[in-house]
Amino acid sequence: MATYKKRGYKPKTQAEKTEALEDNSTTAEVFNTLDESASKTEEWAVENQKYIIGAVAAIAIVVLGYLGYSKFIAEPKASEAMNEMFTAQQYFEQAVNGANAKDSLYTLSLNGGEGKYGMLDIINEYGGTPAANLATYYAGMSYYNLNDYQNTVKYLGGFSSDDEILAPIAKGRIGDAFVQLNQPDDALSYYEKAASLNKNDYTTPMYLFKAGTVALNLGKTEKALDHFNTIKETYPNSTEASNIDVFIGQAQASL
Numbered sequence: 001m002a003t004y005k006k007r008g009y010k011p012k013t014q015a016e017k018t019e020a021l022e023d024n025s026t027t028a029e030v031f032n033t034l035d036e037s038a039s040k041t042e043e044w045a046v047e048n049q050k051y052i053i054g055a056v057a058a059i060a061i062v063v064l065g066y067l068g069y070s071k072f073i074a075e076p077k078a079s080e081a082m083n084e085m086f087t088a089q090q091y092f093e094q095a096v097n098g099a100n101a102k103d104s105l106y107t108l109s110l111n112g113g114e115g116k117y118g119m120l121d122i123i124n125e126y127g128g129t130p131a132a133n134l135a136t137y138y139a140g141m142s143y144y145n146l147n148d149y150q151n152t153v154k155y156l157g158g159f160s161s162d163d164e165i166l167a168p169i170a171k172g173r174i175g176d177a178f179v180q181l182n183q184p185d186d187a188l189s190y191y192e193k194a195a196s197l198n199k200n201d202y203t204t205p206m207y208l209f210k211a212g213t214v215a216l217n218l219g220k221t222e223k224a225l226d227h228f229n230t231i232k233e234t235y236p237n238s239t240e241a242s243n244i245d246v247f248i249g250q251a252q253a254s255l
Helices: 014-047 049-084 086-096 102-111 119-125 130-145 149-157 166-180 184-196 203-217 221-234 239-253
Strands: none
Touching (some): 049 119, 086 119, 086 130, 119 130, 166 203, 203 221, 203 239
């Protein structure tokens, strides 16, 4: 059994001397082990310092590269794309505002003119930029006005936005395209999506009404009635609410 010994205590018996030697030996082994571990760590660090420095440098390069890409490549590319889209956007706006030769203007908006890019060029050349995303919206809308409903669905389906008006209008126009393609179930689905996005007093009742009329024609009377009642109760000041009682009556008569 080990006993407590005061500092400066000198072993007297042979047994105490032996115990003291063993203690000193054990302590020495512990410190030797620590010294050896420290030495090995230092040796490893010295021998592999080029790899350590290389790894740190690689991380720094990735971080700086990302920041550099955002600042010196991505941002200028996005700005350039918006500038390149200006003429195509003008063609589109002229067509929407009632200029003559609308079909030609929508085609110019898509394909470009006067040596300038069209929306399709912007999409292909500047993919991933906000301009390319917006160009898909313009392209989809242009195709709809050119009665190309398959491409309407294709391009507007690739457009993404949180904008209160643009987001539901894009979904709603896909619904319109499916109506023209005689796919009413798909049309109903997109009208309902449009009505659920960014609820407001303009687009929500408009697409609820379209969803209700398509549902009524499909024989989905309860769904139609639900959409019509929502217009009456939630959007009483909307244009769609002005004669909504007529449609509610039609739906109730079909139950």
